[in-house]
Amino acid sequence: MSLNVGILSIQGDVQENLLSTRDALNELGIDGKVTDVKTPEEISQLDGLIIPGGESTTIGQLSLVNGSMKVLKEKIENGMPVLGICAGMIMLSKTANDRVVGKTDQPLLGILDIKLERNSFGRQPESFESNISMTSIDIPKFNGVFIRAPSISDVGSDIEVISKFNERIVAVKKGNVIATAFHPELTTDISLHKYFVNLVNTSKN
């Protein structure tokens, strides 16, 4: 059956994820559509969702305002595959502390039991690119683009660590939920988007 994949378009780099996901569907030869979604009605129709990079405080507050936060949480808890990127990883976490400011009381989805630090590598001048690997999901080499990225220092027993950079956890998986601190959509490598599309396909069919 045809897949319906959405990119949460409250705020952030929606377009880049649309392009990477469309390319992934094409390369895999899987029938489906990719659209930007914002309203609870649009989200409720989805088979899979990407929460893109952006500002997690903004995305959290505004998805609370229009009721999409509630639908999102229900869908994810009922098994819908989701890929959270940077701000999306923060959104999926239970608690988020900022490296400088400390505890934040921003709205979160609270799906992943992880100890997360925002802006963990520093401010924008410290943003970096580096090779990372995600061997457990068959992506041995990947260009990690980290922009004011978060990192994870500890995970609950139900969380699988997919990738580390300099001893810090930068990608995790729990069932159908994947979260990365780096931005696959800013590179030309669509292997992670392909992995996610396959996950959505398996989950639906």
Place this chain on the structure above:
Amino acid sequence: MLPLSGERHDAKGIVSEKINSIDILRGSSVLKRGFAHMLKNGVVMDVTTVEQAQIAEEAGAVSVMVLDKLPSDVRKAGGVARTASIRIIEDIMDSVTIPVMAKCRIGHVNEALVLQETDVDMIDESEVLTPADELHHIWKWDFTTPVVNGARSLAEALRRIEEGAAMIRTKGEPGTGNVAEAITHIKKVNDELRTIKAIYDSGDNQDLVRMAREFKVSYDIVEQTAKLGRLPVVNFAAGGIATPADAAYLMSLGCDGIFVGSGIFNADDAKERARAIVLATTFWNESDKVKEAQKMIDERQSMLGLDVNTLELRMQERGGSS
């Protein structure tokens, strides 16, 4: 993936180094332009104090821009406007989790270097401050920190991108509360993009060469932009935005996001207005939500606007000829 047209791999701002013997790269175009992409569909608010920055963050701003004075107060004060106090910038960086930007004067390399050392997230080489060099903008490829520039036309935008700007915004007419100039500028950029795209699609390379000469930029950047049909960097609206409806209209014209200068913190209902402009930017294509946002503000508390035709100081013309 994101467009990297005009990227220079030999830029001094690109730093290769090792963290615990792991190779990393900082200051590349992916990182600088990518940062701007993370701001899309968001509102960047001008602030002068920690308190204003916190109000902005609570309202859902994606970033704050630190100034010594809001643009409308720069107009009133006259004299020379320079970059903000470093101590205030640092205090704000310590009190909000969202990115912090600051302005430097057009062409003032060392003011920009001071801001880079301060570790701000983005530098705005801005016409709101008094230009330090009328002939040259900063060569932004030398910076690891991304820089945003204003533009009134496609030619200005492409010139700034060739100098290394990682983001573009309209100039509008800052500090006026009058959105007319920002609307003119984005429409002009869109119009010119349509023109070069049509030339590209027709296959008339000679005509693209003519456009490059007219714009005073390289053929390559014109060709790549024409092929894309949009600027190769994020393009925000700025200059004179004062209400939720202003923000929604500029989003509908294809802007990637909004800068609000004096419009929020020179209004008497700053807190509600900050929130309302964020809501109108996010939900710009849902007219009921824009109306709800507009209802949150009181027009009697809007900043008093200025007629751009009678202005003594037209900030938008600063740095426009080079």
